[in-house]
Amino acid sequence: MSHQFREAATTGPAVDERVRVAIVNDYEVVVAGVLGMLAPYSDQVEVVELDVDRDPTQVVDVALFDTYGQPGLGVSRVRSLAASREVGAVAVYTWTANEAARRAAYGAGASALIAKTLPADQLVASVQLVAAGETVDTGRFQSTHGGQWPGAQWGLSARESETLALVATGMPNRAIAQALFISENTVRTHLKSIFRKLAVTSRSQAVARALSDSSFAMRRRAALLPADAEEPIHRLARGRMGAAADRQEAAQAAPA
Numbered sequence: 001m002s003h004q005f006r007e008a009a010t011t012g013p014a015v016d017e018r019v020r021v022a023i024v025n026d027y028e029v030v031v032a033g034v035l036g037m038l039a040p041y042s043d044q045v046e047v048v049e050l051d052v053d054r055d056p057t058q059v060v061d062v063a064l065f066d067t068y069g070q071p072g073l074g075v076s077r078v079r080s081l082a083a084s085r086e087v088g089a090v091a092v093y094t095w096t097a098n099e100a101a102r103r104a105a106y107g108a109g110a111s112a113l114i115a116k117t118l119p120a121d122q123l124v125a126s127v128q129l130v131a132a133g134e135t136v137d138t139g140r141f142q143s144t145h146g147g148q149w150p151g152a153q154w155g156l157s158a159r160e161s162e163t164l165a166l167v168a169t170g171m172p173n174r175a176i177a178q179a180l181f182i183s184e185n186t187v188r189t190h191l192k193s194i195f196r197k198l199a200v201t202s203r204s205q206a207v208a209r210a211l212s213d214s215s216f217a218m219r220r221r222a223a224l225l226p227a228d229a230e231e232p233i234h235r236l237a238r239g240r241m242g243a244a245a246d247r248q249e250a251a252q253a254a255p256a
Contacts, residue, residue, distance in 0.1 A: 022048060024051045058086060061131040069166065073101050075107075079108040079109055091127060095159070159180070
């Protein structure tokens with residue numbers, strides 16, 4: 001099936017009401033960052049749900065799916081969101097998207113690929129276009145430094161941060177390369193840089209350092225509830241991800 005792509009305009013089409021949006025991702029700092037970008041545009045976009053591990057339960061015009069930490073652009077999650085009766089359209093929000101990633105995302109039912117390099121007003125305009133039934137491919141996909149993602153405070157780039165998040169799940173280098181649409185050599189390069197920036201010498205040490213910071217803790221589903229309405233899951237995440245790193249440490253040596 002062919003798709004017609006278009007560049008997102010700086011302003012969206014006229015609409016009679018706000019676009020209802022669900023932000024979908026598994027990391028607190030990522031969700032908070034996207035929510036913060038959209039907050040000044042509450043007259044145009046209404047964020048009604050923050051979702052992790054399951055699809056929106058409220059009717060939304062657009063599920064804005066941030067791919068951070070999701071293997072292969074989270075294609076299986078895109079497919080599930082696209083099939084949901086509660087979701088009007090799925091917009092994939094990502095740093096990078098090569099041709100293989102584009103085919104996978106659109107093949108899974110995404111209506112848009114939106115670059116994280118866009119300023120907030122163009123993100124809002126893109127979401128409005130998607131809600132209006134347009135297929136959007138903004139271009140301008142590239143990794144960057146200085147954004148809001150887990151590990152940014154340690155100087156990790158977006159790609160290094162995602163690499164560390166996947167290492168923490170126990171993935172070997174080959175699987176990480178496939179998940180991020182990069183080569184194994186690039187994964188090893190990212191790991192060398194991560195080790196240097198975190199001042200560690202092994203995968204398990206890197207994971208332990210990541211899990212010592214709340215930004216790497218996975219977030220459970222929330223429908224914009226008060227902070228104390230959610231049960232903390234840091235302990236569960238630490239146990240599962242730390243054990244995976246220990247198993248991986250024994251199976252795979254640190255990069256040369």
